[in-house]
Amino acid sequence: MDILSTKGEKLAERPETGDPTIADRVFTTLHSAILTLQMPPGSKFSEAEIAKQLGVSRQPVREAFIRLAQIEFVRIQPKRATEVCKISEAAVLNARFIREALEAAVVRDACENCSDELIDQLEDIVERQRKAVAVNERELFHDLDDAFHRSIAEGSGRGLVWTLINEQKAQMDRVRYLSLAFNEPVVIREHAAIIDALRDRATSRAETAMRHHLSRINSLIAVLRQQHPQYFAATQAVQGTDAGPLNLRVPALVKPAR
Numbered sequence: 001m002d003i004l005s006t007k008g009e010k011l012a013e014r015p016e017t018g019d020p021t022i023a024d025r026v027f028t029t030l031h032s033a034i035l036t037l038q039m040p041p042g043s044k045f046s047e048a049e050i051a052k053q054l055g056v057s058r059q060p061v062r063e064a065f066i067r068l069a070q071i072e073f074v075r076i077q078p079k080r081a082t083e084v085c086k087i088s089e090a091a092v093l094n095a096r097f098i099r100e101a102l103e104a105a106v107v108r109d110a111c112e113n114c115s116d117e118l119i120d121q122l123e124d125i126v127e128r129q130r131k132a133v134a135v136n137e138r139e140l141f142h143d144l145d146d147a148f149h150r151s152i153a154e155g156s157g158r159g160l161v162w163t164l165i166n167e168q169k170a171q172m173d174r175v176r177y178l179s180l181a182f183n184e185p186v187v188i189r190e191h192a193a194i195i196d197a198l199r200d201r202a203t204s205r206a207e208t209a210m211r212h213h214l215s216r217i218n219s220l221i222a223v224l225r226q227q228h229p230q231y232f233a234a235t236q237a238v239q240g241t242d243a244g245p246l247n248l249r250v251p252a253l254v255k256p257a258r
């Protein structure tokens with residue numbers, strides 16, 4: 001099966017522009033294929049197989065696998081095929097917690113120091129998201145969602161915070177992408193509410209709108225786990241324990257002596 005067929009040409013056949021490197025392009029191609037579930041969670045691939053499909057040597061594939069392992073998109077196993085990680089609900093919820101805390105603070109800041117140009121820029125992004133929905137360009141919609149959040153951070157002088165958010169959000173990205181199948185109009189409405197609050201410089205309203213927008217992944221994940229159970233890792237009831245179930249007993253209630 002040609003997993004990466006939608007990319008068409010072989011990467012090595014593209015004209016060299018000097019930048020990005022072949023390893024960067026292999027990373028981008030595989031990242032996109034994993035995000036869009038062309039390479040579904042739990043599937044396995046060898047370096048040689050990917051290198052052949054992309055028409056590159058094994059070295060850039062190895063480098064891309066290492067970068068993908070760092071964001072927990074793949075698990076590299078010595079002498080075995082590399083596996084696309086299943087989606088960990090706990091990791092998604094942790095990433096959401098960090099992201100919500102950071103972006104709530106960022107949007108509060110933005111209310112105090114954002115420019116009218118930033119508001120225009122955000123409106124333009126949401127308009128492009130509407131067009132992406134109209135032509136069913138889900139990956140573009142997802143990229144524009146990132147652009148929306150990155151613009152708020154950078155536009156309020158918090159570009160560095162976006163770097164931190166970016167490191168966390170990979171865990172959420174496949175859930176967000178999957179949810180777009182039924183969630184795009186809601187995302188657009190939520191983005192519009194954030195813009196309205198920013199335009200009014202309404203700090204509390206902006207923070208509430210941002211928290212609502214990001215925390216909704218909690219309910220989306222439950223729906224998606226039902227729709228696509230094969231994409232999700234088994235839930236760990238208690239993280240970090242491997243000593244079997246706890247054997248706690250509730251003491252019998254003793255009626256106080258009269």
Ligand SMILES: [Zn+2]
Pocket residue numbers: 145148149187191213
């Ligand atoms: Zn968003």
